[in-house]
């Protein structure tokens with residue numbers, strides 16, 4: 158069923174002659190004469206070389222307001238918290254996900270509670286159940302933020318005064334063998350995994366109250382000794398191995414990443430496959446006092462430096478989290494600032510309830526939900542009005558990322574031609590980009606200019622076509638699934654909401 162629309166669409170991947178430039182939208186730029194003004198050059202010559210957008214007509218786009226409804230898009234935005242009790246398994250329901258989708262939510266924090274297995278291997282049934290939940294996400298058009306935890310029990314009163322049992326988590330050899338068992342599941346379900354949080358260690362998988370990987374000291378809290386630190390590092394590396402290289406992991410504290418991989422920031426657009434380039438941060442006490450409750454180290458003026466580090470690091474790796482306490486800084490004003498400073502890609506909509514309620518009452522809930530992560534907008538562009546079949550046409554677009562973070566998981570950018578009248582098509586082999594436009598390079602606050610030439614297949618019937626910009630999922634299993642495509646934050650006639658295509662304009666093929 159889902160492939161129906163593709164019968165009506167010709168997928169033509171734009172080829173060659175692609176230029177890409179980027180500028181900040183914050184700095185005012187002096188107006189230059191329009192590139193489209195120069196007449197006289199022929200663009201009719203087929204083939205990729207010597208094409209320019211000289212004979213194109215300008216395209217204008219309007220922006221969607223950030224205060225309107227949430228614009229749902231994959232791999233970003235608010236998430237729902239969902240715990241999977243593997244001792245009493247029940248699969249994530251379609252009804253639940255339909256509710257989430259209506260709210261504009263596309264992500265779920267999937268906390269797999271593996272408490273029964275703290276001293277033994279994961280059973281076959283449990284492995285099947287974990288896989289079944291990923292299947293549910295796929296069916297529901299959602300993606301998971303994945304975390305494993307050996308204990309999710311609520312602690313009444315102050316956890317600092319609580320006597321935790323020895324089994325806050327599994328001993329190292331057991332824990333490492335659980336990770337090994339899960340590797341196949343990660344691989345088979347990488348399409349619906351947005352990111353994997355390191356988890357495993359400590360009560361709630363939060364890396365703090367841990368009998369095996371920390372030592373409790375009066376007045377100092379719970380900290381790893383040398384051996385425990387080495388064990389933690391080994392666990393991080395084991396997870397890096399078990400999770401496919403195309404996905405990132407997240408660690409709870411900036412200092413934990415800096416200790417492992419150094420204080421230097423990654424360079425945006427640089428290396429994407431090393432362990433360092435695959436490790437993001439989850440701040441689960443966003444806007445709390447005391448350096449977001451220890452997320453940033455408050456001693457020796459480290460906090461300011463770590464915050465600065467995160468603002469830059471977030472241009473390369475995923476940052477996310479939730480609020481954990483209500484105070485005089487959790488309101489809209491500070492929250493709006495901090496989502497940008499910490500480059501949040503997703504936030505919990507279920508916690509902390511009082512904080513979320515305040516955002517709703519003071520009308521910044523939608524603004525925050527629309528700004529976190531990437532938010533792509535068409536600013537302007539140009540497109541030829543006619544093209545001969547078999548020839549190439551030129552398309553230029555200015556794309557702004559008005560969100561606070563980039564897109565992190567790889568996905569293609571393609572151009573589709575859809576016959577407006579007959580809705581019929583022949584299948585055509587797509588010609589790949591050379592070089593490719595990588596939407597991960599659309600940095601927050603910047604406008605990226607792309608220019609592409611599209612080779613019109615000679616078998617295409619003369620007619621009027623919609624020119625569509627499509628950003629489908631990067632996994633073959635989800636590529637044709639509209640729910641996983643990126644819809645741009647534009648008004649007017651850009652949205653084809655059924656297919657989640659972005660209609661750029663029209664061209665007549667002669």
Ligand SMILES: *[C@@H]1O[C@H](CO)[C@@H](O)[C@H](O)[C@H]1NC(C)=O
Nearest residue numbers: 272275308310321322324325
């Ligand atoms: C989980 O934590 C609770 C609270 O500390 C404790 O009572 C329970 O025994 C723990 N479960 C395991 C398997 O340790």
